Amino acid sequence: MHPVIASPADIVALKEQGATFIDIRQREEWKREHIDGARSLPLDDLTAESLRLRADDTVVFYCQSGMRTRNAQEKLIAAAAPANAVIMQGGLSAWKAAGYATQVDKSQPLPLMRQVQIVAGTLVLGGTLAGALLNPLFYIVPGFVGAGLLFAGISGWCGMAKLLNVMPWNKGAS
Incomplete structure (x- = not known):
């Protein structure tokens, strides 16, 4: 069984009919921005017990772009059962x-991952410009950042994310 995939325009009618909205993004993402009335239930925490739905309920799942909900369709259907599962096409962005x-x-x-992208991009751009304009030794900076990102992609451990996570502006985010 596949969930219904609906556009934001179709979802509005479901919202007016009292559908349950579940944001499957990380809690920090939900805190920053979400659809009014949506519950935060990150994909890793999502179970049938956490939803407690009835057969006549409708639940709308969404993420940022629709990618996470598309990739997790089977898990979402199982967690929503026996309710009707609807996935919002294009997510919060749409x-x-x-x-x-x-x-x-x-x-x-x-x-956090946007912070990593901003810092990594700044270091790569700064190191490249400094290498071209000041001294070729500055090319070590983008090389180091690239190696770190490669390691993070292969291992699943990102030192830059760990470092950013303990910064003062991220203390209240958890």
Whole structure:
């Protein structure tokens, strides 16, 4: 059985009918921005027991872009059973692109992986410019960052993410 995949426009009608909205992104992402009334239930924590749905319930699952919900369709169906599972096509990004409102708390830090991307990009750009304009030894910086990202991708352990996670602006995010 496959869940229904619906556009944000179709989802609005379900929202008005009282459907349960479940945001499967990480809790930090949900804290920063989510659809009003949506529950935060990260994919790793999602079980039938955590949802407690009835057969006549409808649950709408969404993530940032729709990728996580698409990849986890079978798990979402199993967790929602016996309720009707609906996956929002395009996730929160499509919801906002369609002009629908979200609850935003800009006091929350950016998601950790976006912070990693910003820092890594800044170090690579800065090291490359410094290597071209000042001294070729600065090319070590982008090389080191690239090696770190390669290691993180292969091993699943990211030293930069670990370091950023203990920064003061991320202390209240957990």
